[in-house]
Amino acid sequence: MSAVDLVEHAPPVSRLLSDAAGRALVAARIVEATPDPYLPGHWVLKAGSKVGAVAVHVPGEEQPITLRISPKVPIARLFFLLGYSFDPRGWRDGQVDVAEHREVLPALAHAYERQVERAIGRGLLQGYRATEGSALVVRGRIREAEQIRRRYGAALPVEIAYDEFTTDIAENRLLRAATDRMLRLPGVPRGVRARLLHQRARLAEITPLVRGQQLPQWRPTRLNSRYQHALHLARAILEGASAEHLPGGLRINGFLFDMNKVFEDFVCVALREAMSSYGGRGVLQAKGVHLDQDQRVRMRPDFVWYGERGHPLVVADAKYKAGKAGGYPDADLYQMLAYCTALGLTEGHLVYAKGNVPHASHRVREAGTVLHQRALDLDRAPDALLVDMSTLAQEMIRTAHSDHLR
Template identity: 65%
Template sequence: MTGIHLVEHAPAVRLPLPAAVGQALTASRIVEAAPDPVLPGHWRLRAGSKVGAVTFRLPGTQAFTLRITPKVPVARLFFLMGYALSPSAAPTGHDVDTAEHTEVLPAFAHAYERQLSRALGQGLVQGYRTTEESALVVRGRVREADQIRRRFGQPLPVEITYDAYTTDIPENRILRAATERLLRMPDVPHDVRRRLAHHRARFSDVAPLVRGQALPAWRPTRLNARCHRALRLAEALLRGASSEHGEGALRVEGFLFDMNKLFEDFLCTALREALAAYGGRTELQAKDIHLDHDGTVRMRPDLVWYADQGPARAVVDAKYKAQKPEGFPEADLYQMLAYCTALGLPEGHLVYAKGTEPHTVHRVRNTGITLHQHALDLDQPPNALLRDIGDLAEQLAISALV
């Protein structure tokens, strides 16, 4: 198996590749890929905001793996993900053990296996599951409407519904699906793969998930508390963070994080937690906001902070992207200006993963609107990162409540 290694948002690299491989990379849209205009047989590849590892399989071509390394340390990436999924479960980032792995997929597999092992230390969690079936004896409640419609007055079999105490519950179905998914992925360390295979055997009485269907819903309770962290990681793997699809004869299977989405989720969650001390309410991916009176131009700011029963106090947008050498992208300012105009706010805040200046202020002519651009350094300990977000929340509160 051949391999291609890129770094998130790094300059383009030139590599000799077969035409089929280059075309597969282009079709996947995971990275920017184009034939090199100077060297025949070479392709220029550039990674964007997606990080992780995926394997490409084409008929008649040797499979190859694309690995994209994040710029932030892997342990920091998992802290961002863990905090976004559950702030109370990852206050310092030490809950997710990534060992010494520097690549995303090996680190994730190790972290998930450790949490799964802790979750299953006392056996599989059991719970009640509502079951509907036809039976020769009455158990639970008779579904009278179904009995009449299906049996036409015959007494047997009986259409019944009952609650069964079983291990075949949503929590275990999700854990089984994530375990099986990791076992199909590249770059999972051998010792981790062996332990995952052992865990998979413990789910033999749990029904597999049907591919393409939504994940079953589960609710955090005292009874399944030992599974919460493993379930959060499993959902991150199974929902949107993974890639497993085919386009024609192309098969792509692996695990990817979109750093744009990850940074947005983390920032909005952390800022919501910090703003709770100042009252009001926050809405993430705010709805029902339009630029025009007719409501035809819809907008969705990442975070809007409202008074309890009143208008908006502040608007924030997260921007994780490569910065221009001379400063922040101007298009983001136009977008924030539209948000402030629609919400009737005198100030708007753009927060970047990193920038050339820690804080830039723009006073827009003829409007009375001030736009702030903040740079949040992700390459610092979790406590310091949360402290910076707390300072930003305090700045928003001072501006809104004076």
């Protein structure tokens, strides 16, 4: 198996690859791949914002290419950002242990296996599941309409609906699906795989999910509290899994995090948490925002904070990109100006993952709108990062209130 190690958004590297393998990487769209003009038989590869590991099966070649893409931030920091987005009150206590792993997939496999052990080590959670079926005895209630439609007046069997107390519930189905998925991924350490196989045996009686089926929904309760960390990771595994057949017989299998989404989710959830004590409500990926009066041009700001009377007071957008020598991208300013115009706000906020300066602001000519660009240093410790987010939220609220009083 040929392995290529890359770092997200790092300078491009040249690697010896066959033409078929290079073209496969182009078709997979996981990294940028172009033929090296200086070294025949080599391809120039550059990773973007996706991190993780995938095996690309090249048609006509026996061995797949394994791409391992590491994040710029430490693995522990990545899992903090991810975990805080899932559960801001429950993931600050170091529950997600990534051990000594320096790659995303082994660390994820280790963390998931530990959480599953904590969840099901004392036995599988049980609960009530709504069940419908046919029976010779009445149990629960009779589905009268279905009885008439299917039985044409016959007394038996009876179409019934009842609540069954079982282990085959949404929580366990998610854990089984994520465990199955993890066992199929390349690069899972042997010891972790062996423990996952043991846990998979405990979940053997749980109904597997059908590929393409919508993930079952669950809600946090006191009864499933020991499952919650594992369930958050299970959803991340199932949503980040990459297994698909592409044109030309190309197949990829692996797991990828999109750092754009990880950063965006963290910033928005952290802002919502920091602003919760000020009244109003924070909305992520706000709907119902339109640029034009006819409401044909829809917009989706990453974060909008509405005051207690329902009026928008703060708009923010998260950008996982560093400022360049010449400053931040102009296109981001145009986008934020459109958000401010549509929401009737005179100030907007762009939050970047690190940058050359901690804060820059621009007053738009004629309109008077002020657009703020702020940098967030992800190299800082989690507690310090949350303090930075709290300070940022306070500044946004201060400018919102001063604008509201004008």
